[in-house]
Amino acid sequence: MKAVQILGFGTDPDLLSIVDAPEPESPGEGEVILDILAAPINPSDLLNFQGRFGSKPPPLPCMAGGEAVGQVRELGTGVDHLRVGDRVLALFAGRGNWCQRIKAPSVGLRPLPANADVNQLAMMAVNPATAWHLLKGFVALEPGDWVLQNAGNSAVAHNVVKLARHMGMRTINIVRSQSQCASVLEAGADAVVVDGSDLADRVQTASGNTPIKLAFDAVAGQATAKLGRCLANGGTVVTYGLLSSPSCQIDAADLVFRNVALRGYWFTHWFETSTVEERNAVYDVIAGLIESGVIDVEVEATYPMSQVKAAVAHAALEGRKGKVILLPQL
Template sequence: MLKAQYNARGPVPEASIEAVSFEKPVLDSGQVLIEVLAAPINPSDVLTLTGEYGMLPPLPAVGGNEGVGRVVEQGAGVDAPAVGQTVLLPVGCGTWASHVVASAGELVPLPNDADPQQLAMMTVNPPTASLLLSEFVDLAAGDWVIQNAANSGVGGYLIQLARLRGYKTVNVVRRESAVAAVEAEGADVVLVDGDDLRQRVLEATGGEMPRLAIDAVGGAATDRIAACLGEGGILVNYGAMSREPCQIAPLNLVFKDIQVKGFWLARWFQQASAEQKMKVFGEVAGLIAAGKLHARVAASFSLEQIKEAVAAAAAGEREGKVMVVPNRS
């Protein structure tokens, strides 16, 4: 059995992490042993390795915050989930491992016949996209939503969910080479970021101004996307890919009454009821199993290749998610 462990944090995310062996754990009552099928590497995972994320586990730690696996052994007193059942791994349990132990009662069963790599990405990015669309503005069919970082994992899910709900999307990317992949997701409009973004958005929407803007970049990009909103619009920031603070001019903040809010999925998980969580996960799992929601996979790596995997995830100009597939034959 292997796990991707790190004992320190630093500016080069792949430097401290490595695959180490461990003995098969002894199960306590109520626990199950799970063979990990797939686990993604998210931007938050990279920031955790560099020490820049908002919530850091004590060291030493095993990487990975989400994934899916298959139950291979039950402890005493466990009737379900059954051996062979695909399950969603608990958030933050160290999913970059060949096997994990979890309490049976906290596991969410998933369709056994769905693509495990697609299911593995359902804990973080799809709920983020879904909640960004529902928690801040009461949108109606035909409304426009604008987002930057549209070629990101969240961006792709947001495009698909918006289309399923009847919304139209303006999608901003930072390079021309990303346009085609975003269009293939079903985007209504794709534009490369720039100083004249507002003018081009108005031309593309026929003069309609979105009431909701989703920002994952920060820096000056925040103000450019804010300028595209109508009066009283809401801008939600959930990331800082530029590594710069969000900037917004008084013209937008004061005179257009734009509201700026933040969203962190970890906080939502802390505050949401079990019913709210199951509603979101149920929607996402159903759409993935039905083939209506997907994410691009750029590459998949074994646990022995964890350094290469983290380096690939941290690199720029990548189309799709980097996956860890621990038990690939």
């Protein structure tokens, strides 16, 4: 079968290679064979290609790919909660799902909605779960509250917008350029502001001077401090990405005199420390919201695995309006 391998760290897509990998062995007791149907190219994948994801880079060469959706191809003995043809999340393989088939433990796997769009299901494991925890895990929010976030045109931000609207909250989304505003508003954002020196004033205007107690930071660096300046006394900035810098900056005056807090969130930590029951409780909600159309993230392009280099180059472009999806079976 075909799989994608990382040969070296960097931003050049030529550091990726399509290789012939051995077919998975027949499933043992409690195991399944999955055909990988679709896999999104996430910022974490791009960081992994650069050796910047996680506490230390993986040894090279290594297999590529994080989240994906798979379809059950073969069942091992003792697997009675799944059927051949069921679609399931493929997360347990860690970074290595950009391949055509994998063998995996069946524990914790459950069928996904049969009528849901396969590309939306492929994107449900990381970004919607991240958005869910950002909204539910740090500050007690009430209907009508405002939430502020940068990287407003990112996939996580779009999920925050849709989930916040579903929960009755409102969002202010910071983008880099005016050209990005329309797509964020179309996704359901209540307000969009372009980054700039007077950001705090324009955020206040957008919220009608309503105090904002929670902000989400995907950028790090000086962007963290900009968010802190926009928050009410006692507000919280949650950094979950490092798109521009490996470190966060925040004004000491905000920390000391206004009690603004800086927290961190990493999806992988939650996934590795939560129980199967805790994970499935979140994914059951997300799957239902995908099936009902509440979560519907724009897909800009799909690529067969044979065009993985073009797909990665596309995913790295600034100003994209949607996700890039890899289709290993094509």
